[in-house]
Every structure is written in C-alpha cells, then in structure tokens.
Amino acid sequence: MQPTVPPPPAPPTGPILRAADLTMTYPxxxxxxxxxxxxxxxxxxxxxxANGAGKTTLFRLMLxxxxxxxGALEVxxxxxxxDPVGIRSHLGYMPEHDCLPLDxxxxxxxxTFGELAGLPARAARQRASDMLDLVGLDEAxxxxxxxxxxxxxxxxxxxxALVADPQLVxxxxxxxxLDPLGREDMLELVGxxxxxxxxxxxATHLLDDVQxxxxxxxxxxxxxxxxxxPIDKLMQTTGLMRVEVGGRPAAGRxxxxxxxxxxxxxxxxxxxxxxxxxxxxxxxxxxxxxxVTADLGLRLYALSTRHRSLxxxxxxxxxx
Amino acid sequence: MTALPPVLSGAVYDRGxxxxxxxxxxxxxxxxxxxxxSVRRALGLRRSWRQKVFPWSLLAIATVPAVVNVGxxxxxxxxxxDFPDFSFISYREYVGVSTALLLFVALxxxxxxxxxxxxxxxxxxxxxxxxxxxYVAAKVGAIAAIVFGFGFLPQVVLFVGQTFVTRDxxxxxxxxxxxxxxxxxxxxxxxAVYYAAIGVALASLTDRRIVGGxxxxxxxxxxxxxxxxxxxxxxxxxxxxxxxxxxxxxxxxDLIFLGHVSDDSGLSGVSGGGVLAVTAxxxxxxxxxxxxxxxxxxVDL
Numbered sequence: 001m002q003p004t005v006p007p008p009p010a011p012p013t014g015p016i017l018r019a020a021d022l023t024m025t026y027p028x029x030x031x032x033x034x035x036x037x038x039x040x041x042x043x044x045x046x047x048x049x050a051n052g053a054g055k056t057t058l059f060r061l062m063l064x065x066x067x068x069x070x071g072a073l074e075v076x077x078x079x080x081x082x083d084p085v086g087i088r089s090h091l092g093y094m095p096e097h098d099c100l101p102l103d104x105x106x107x108x109x110x111x112t113f114g115e116l117a118g119l120p121a122r123a124a125r126q127r128a129s130d131m132l133d134l135v136g137l138d139e140a141x142x143x144x145x146x147x148x149x150x151x152x153x154x155x156x157x158x159x160x161a162l163v164a165d166p167q168l169v170x171x172x173x174x175x176x177x178l179d180p181l182g183r184e185d186m187l188e189l190v191g192x193x194x195x196x197x198x199x200x201x202x203a204t205h206l207l208d209d210v211q212x213x214x215x216x217x218x219x220x221x222x223x224x225x226x227x228x229x230p231i232d233k234l235m236q237t238t239g240l241m242r243v244e245v246g247g248r249p250a251a252g253r254x255x256x257x258x259x260x261x262x263x264x265x266x267x268x269x270x271x272x273x274x275x276x277x278x279x280x281x282x283x284x285x286x287x288x289x290x291x292v293t294a295d296l297g298l299r300l301y302a303l304s305t306r307h308r309s310l311x312x313x314x315x316x317x318x319x320x
Numbered sequence: 321m322t323a324l325p326p327v328l329s330g331a332v333y334d335r336g337x338x339x340x341x342x343x344x345x346x347x348x349x350x351x352x353x354x355x356x357x358s359v360r361r362a363l364g365l366r367r368s369w370r371q372k373v374f375p376w377s378l379l380a381i382a383t384v385p386a387v388v389n390v391g392x393x394x395x396x397x398x399x400x401x402d403f404p405d406f407s408f409i410s411y412r413e414y415v416g417v418s419t420a421l422l423l424f425v426a427l428x429x430x431x432x433x434x435x436x437x438x439x440x441x442x443x444x445x446x447x448x449x450x451x452x453x454x455y456v457a458a459k460v461g462a463i464a465a466i467v468f469g470f471g472f473l474p475q476v477v478l479f480v481g482q483t484f485v486t487r488d489x490x491x492x493x494x495x496x497x498x499x500x501x502x503x504x505x506x507x508x509x510x511x512a513v514y515y516a517a518i519g520v521a522l523a524s525l526t527d528r529r530i531v532g533g534x535x536x537x538x539x540x541x542x543x544x545x546x547x548x549x550x551x552x553x554x555x556x557x558x559x560x561x562x563x564x565x566x567x568x569x570x571x572x573x574d575l576i577f578l579g580h581v582s583d584d585s586g587l588s589g590v591s592g593g594g595v596l597a598v599t600a601x602x603x604x605x606x607x608x609x610x611x612x613x614x615x616x617x618x619v620d621l
Contacts, residue, residue, distance in 0.1 A: 093447035099440045115353035116448040118345035165340035196337035
C-alpha cells in the first residue's frame with residue numbers, strides 16, 4: 001500500500017509582510033528604517049541591501065524582538081504589535097552566523113528547536129528526522145554538529161527553521177561562506193520552499209541568488225525602500241535592445257538620428273551599435289528599428305534584447 | 321536447475337515536505353521545553369558518560385549520611401543500651417549538608433547558560449516564542465529543581481528509613497516528626513532558588529564556563545571568609561555576618577525549623593537577627609534576578 005501524503009496547505013493569499021511608515025530609530029540616534037512602506041506577497045522574496053541597510057533591523061521587528069519607533073507592521077496577516085511573542089510561532093529564522101550548540105547532534109538540535117516552537121516532544125523528534133532528511137542530512141543526524149562542514153551546518157540551520165512548519169522563514173544570508181556546490185544545494189532547497197507552502201524572505205547582498213530563486217524583490221538602502229516588485233516585471237521594465245547595423249560608414253549614428261526623429265530614445269554605443277530603451281517605448285521600438293533600418297538601406301547584423309541585472313536596477317535606483 | 325526467486329517489486333518515494341497540523345503550544349510550552357532541556361543537560365542525560373559522573377556522584381554522596389544514619393539505627397535497634405536514640409544528623413542539619421550542592425551549581429549553572437551566549441544560540445532561542453523572562457525562569461528553574469531534588473531525596477531516605485527502624489514504632493515516629501514534612505521542602509526551596517539564582521546570574525556575566533564556576537565559588541569563599549573575620553572579632557554575634565551570602569539561606573532555614581536564628585549562626589545574639597537575615601536573603605535574591613533580567617532583556621540577531 002502506498003503511503004498517503006497529505007496535500008500541501010493552500011498558500012496564504014494576503015501579503016506576508018506589510019509595513020506602513022515603519023521607522024526604527026535606536027537610542028543612540030541611528031535611524032535603521034525610515035518611513036519604510038511595503039507590501040510583500042507570499043512566495044520567495046529577496047530582501048536586498050548593503051551591510052547596514054536595515055535588513056537585520058527589519059527581521060528583528062518582524063520577530064517582535066523590539067518595538068518600532070513609528071509605523072505599523074503585519075507579518076503573515078497578524079499585527080506584530082498585538083502579539084510580538086506569539087507571532088514567532090508562525091515564523092522560522094535562520095541566522096547568518098554560527099548559532100548551533102556544537103556538542104549536540106543535528107537530530108537533538110532540530111528537535112529542540114521544534115519543542116521550543118511549541119511542538120510536543122514526540123512530534124518534534126519526528127519532524128526533526130523529516131527535516132534533516134529533506135535537507136540531505138539523514139545519515140549525519142546523529143553526529144555532533146561541531147564536526148560538520150559549513151554547508152552541513154547551514155543545512156542544519158535551515159532544518160531547524162523549518163521544523164515547526166512555519167508560514168514564513170526569514171533566511172539571513174543562507175549561502176554565506178558556502179563553496180559553489182554548497183551554494184547550489186542551498187539555493188535549490190530555498191527555491192523549493194514555495195512549493196511546500198512556505199514563504200521565504202531571503203536577506204542577502206548577493207543579487208544573483210535572489211534572481212535565481214525569488215519571485216519578488218525588496219530593495220532597501222540606508223533604511224529606505226528603494227524598489228519592490230516582481231522580479232520578472234522589474235527585468236522587463238528595464239530592458240534594453242541592442243542593434244548592430246552596417247552597410248555604410250557611421251551606420252549606427254544614422255540609425256540613432258532617424259530613431260530620434262521618431263521620438264525613440266536611442267544611445268550610440270559605437271559606430272555600428274545602438275542601444276534602444278524598450279522600457280520606454282515597448283513594441284513600438286521594435287517596429288521603429290525595423291522600419292528605419294529598411295528605409296535607410298542599412299544591413300541589420302544583430303538585434304538582441306538585453307535585460308539589466310538586478311545589480312543594474314539596484315545601482316540605478318540607489319543613486320536616485 | 322535452481323529456480324530464481326520471484327522478482328521483488330519496490331518503489332522509492334520522495335516523501336517531500338509534510339506540513340504539520342498537530343497541536344502547537346505557546347510561551348508556556350516553550351518555557352517548559354527549555355526548562356526540561358536545561359535539566360537534561362545539567363544531569364548529563366543524552367550526553368557522554370563524563371557529563372553524567374559528577375551530578376550522579378554528588379547525589380550518591382549527598383545520600384550517604386542518610387544511609388549511614390538509617391543503617392546504624394537499624395543495626396543498633398537490638399541493643400538500645402549501647403545506642404540510646406541513635407541519630408547523628410537532624411533534618412535541619414541535613415539541609416545544611418545540602419549547601420555542598422553549591423559545588424553542583426558552580427559546575428552546572430555556567431554549563432546551561434554560557435554556551436548559549438558563547439556559541440550565539442541566544443538569537444535562535446529568542447526567535448521562538450520565548451522572552452527574556454521565560455529564559456531566566458527556565459534556566460533558574462532547572463538548576464533550582466535539581467538542587468531541590470538532590471537535597472530532598474536524601475531527606476526522604478532519612479525520613480522513610482528512620483520511620484521503619486525506630487524503636488518507638490513507625491506511627492509514633494511519623495507523628496513526632498510530621499513537621500519535617502513541610503519544614504524540609506520549605507527550607508530546601510529557600511536554598512535551591514537562592515543558589516540557582518546567584519549561580520545563573522554570575523554565570524550570565526561571562527561566556528566562559530570556567531570563569532562562571534570560579535566566580536560562584538569565589539563569591540562564596542570570599543564572603544564567608546570576610547564574614548568569619550567579623551564574627552570571630554565580635555563577642556556575641558554581629559550583623560556583619562550577613563556578608564556571608566552562602567549562609568543566608570541557612571539562617572532562613574533556622575527560622576523555618578526553630579523560629580529563630582540558631583546559636584551556631586554568626587547572627588546569633590544580634591537583635592532582630594532573623595529579620596536581618598530574611599531581608600539580606602531577599603536583597604541578594606532579587607538582585608540576582610534583576611541582573612538576570614537585565615542580561616536577557618534583549619538579544620542581538
């Protein structure tokens with residue numbers, strides 16, 4: 001008889017994080033978050049910012065570990081201010097730094113944090129076993145964590161974050177210190193969380209990680225929201241079309257001038273290459289390039305759409 | 321020709337992720353879980369045999385006076401002329417023997433709190449439904465529970481043993497010593513909570529277990545040394561005996577058993593010595609708790 005596996009829970013439909021005019025000023029006067037307003041939908045979300053941008057402060061506020069100076073915060077649909085301790089029953093947290101008792105086995109650690117999240121002892125041990133299986137540590141579960149590699153410790157930290165079946169996990173730099181193979185494994189695991197009905201907020205400064213596993217991104221700089229939205233939309237709206245033409249001298253300049261006459265913004269890269277901002281003109285830019293190239297009798301050597309990376313988006317928005 | 325066995329059919333299942341829909345507790349359950357885990361750690365359970373040797377040896381040693389008392393009482397009950405009313409330790413004095421459990425506190429209190437800070441486990445603990453108050457309650461409660469248990473079990477051995485070996489009959493012994501049934505637990509609670517709070521508070525000041533242990537024993541030795549100088553130079557007791565923080569719960573114990581400070585106390589002969597002892601006891605205890613709450617009022621992620 002085949003084992004029956006219960007269907008995954010329906011993912012929450014409302015925002016997993018809502019912040020309205022959230023401000024956090026520390027007693028020393030440092031403002032870590034400044035009028036931070038954002039709605040974050042369920043799924044995998046990248047929280048991107050440089051060191052000191054306010055990511056950890058946001059995590060502290062989400063976990064109810066401190067009160068904001070101003071503003072309101074809802075996590076998984078619950079106002080944090082109304083039950084700052086109880087909210088943690090619905091969250092998992094994976095710190096960036098080493099945080100595991102080194103003399104204990106992975107099974108004991110994960111079960112312990114399951115119990116501390118309110119699970120009965122027997123259920124916590126069973127789920128610890130399941131989670132260590134899930135993260136690929138089933139054979140190492142009875143070994144002390146002190147003898148683990150960095151990658152194994154990171155996976156143990158992820159297992160303890162998941163053991164109580166949270167609605168949302170807060171992952172602080174989950175790929176920090178990992179070798180390329182370990183990084184691949186960790187990103188693959190993080191990418192699977194949404195399929196389990198668990199939303200994840202991935203705090204990192206590695207935009208490539210976010211681009212690979214997240215559907216949404218929240219960019220933060222010096223405590224202020226820079227940009228938030230679906231990653232695919234951000235990439236689309238920042239697209240560039242690169243056109244290489246020939247057939248006569250200074251063909252690129254002729255193309256750029258002709259496009260400008262049609263109110264299409266185009267930047268000359270070199271004598272034969274032009275970049276057209278498709279985010280401003282949409283499909284009309286493609287039509288204009290086709291028509292102008294034909295009208296001027298130019299040879300079209302290459303046409304490619306170049307999407308900006310999240311790094312480009314972040315740098316551009318942060319400089320504003 | 322040998323027939324091949326039938327082909328076995330098998331399947332590999334990817335169990336994937338299974339959500340949890342069972343009961344889920346809150347702060348109280350989390351605090352109790354932390355208390356239970358701390359007790360387990362202090363007793364060396366689920367740890368190597370080396371971690372078990374000290375606590376269980378200490379329990380065995382603490383039980384020796386009770387076993388000897390009961391054993392000699394049993395052996396001597398046939399010759400009452402040689403051993404009239406044999407009893408070399410009273411219930412009140414046995415509580416005093418439990419002060420040796422300070423050694424246990426010095427070893428285990430740092431062990432249950434220092435690694436949490438040194439290995440940065442605290443952020444992970446406080447990401448669960450726990451507050452600083454819960455953490456302090458669980459850790460102090462764990463040490464206090466073990467000290468109480470290690471002090472109480474030998475007393476149970478003594479009481480039950482004496483009840484059965486007494487020449488006066490079990491019922492008479494029981495009724496004559498019924499007061500011990502509340503005095504002993506009350507005195508041990510006073511002692512256990514006090515030692516646990518001081519031990520955990522001092523251990524919370526450092527990341528290093530050895531430093532925490534030395535600080536606990538050092539406080540006991542230094543304060544008792546200073547107090548003994550004052551007591552020795554006074555003719556009839558001195559209020560400065562309260563400097564001996566180790567002895568304060570014993571003065572409170574005397575109040576529970578005798579209703580006054582005993583003659584062998586440094587506070588004996590001091591006017592209002594009992595009130596002074598209780599006040600000093602509470603000041604030290606509340607200071608330790610206040611220090612603990614301050615140390616765990618918030619945690620960095």
